[in-house]
Amino acid sequence: MASKERFEMPWQYNFPPFFTLQPNLDTRKLQLEAWSALILKYFRSHRLHIIDVNEAQSSPLFHNVSLNRKLSTETIQLILEELRRTGHLEWMDKQKRRGWILWRSVDDWAKLLYRWAIDNGMSNTVCTLYDLLHGHDTADEEFHNMDQDLMQRALKALELQKKAEVISMDGNIGVKFF
Structure with a gap:
């Protein structure tokens, strides 16, 4: 952590x-x-x-x-x-x-997010953007409370690598890690 x-x-x-x-x-x-x-x-x-x-x-x-x-x-x-x-x-x-x-590059943020998801058993699970940014499970992570737009850019990088899918429903954003 x-x-x-x-x-x-x-x-x-x-x-x-x-x-x-x-x-x-x-x-x-x-x-x-x-x-x-x-x-x-x-x-x-x-x-x-x-x-x-x-x-x-x-x-x-x-x-x-x-x-x-x-x-x-x-x-x-x-x-x-x-x-x-x-x-x-x-x-x-x-x-x-x-x-x-960018004390970490967008790609480095993406790697950090993916490593967190895999290490915490979040593969094939949907996490909300809010939980990633502000949730109890991420409180000790460097990406906790980071800028939402920067987080979305990192998630988009994971999506391009086919390691995640960003989901938007009713104005809420989630991500499913693969």
Whole structure:
């Protein structure tokens, strides 16, 4: 069973220049890599999946209150573009205001869901989307309380692999694992 891991900010978080985009390109590259790693670790340990650019600057992730430093919106956008470039972010809208932080790829989520279903004897059984996301049986799983649209994308990947069938009835969504 997956447990919520303890999270600690890296040393850079308490280093004021970390919050200012560095002019030297080599240093900037390292800075973007460090921020990318921090975002992925933060989102994973807090089981978060969606970033809202409008709210990001006030998040404790991008605003170190003890240093009275926060990243500019432009720098946050630059870091998010780096995450997108490396396959760890997918925009949810054309304006690039909200996106999924993919600390696991959609295919990895699909594998995790399928492994859970098989390990828990759910083969040839219908599970509701609600039970997968919020049920007691999944409370210790990393996909518990994940974004519903992201969950549906993972289930769609399983469907394409012929490992599951997504079922929609009366506005409710279920999945049958094979």
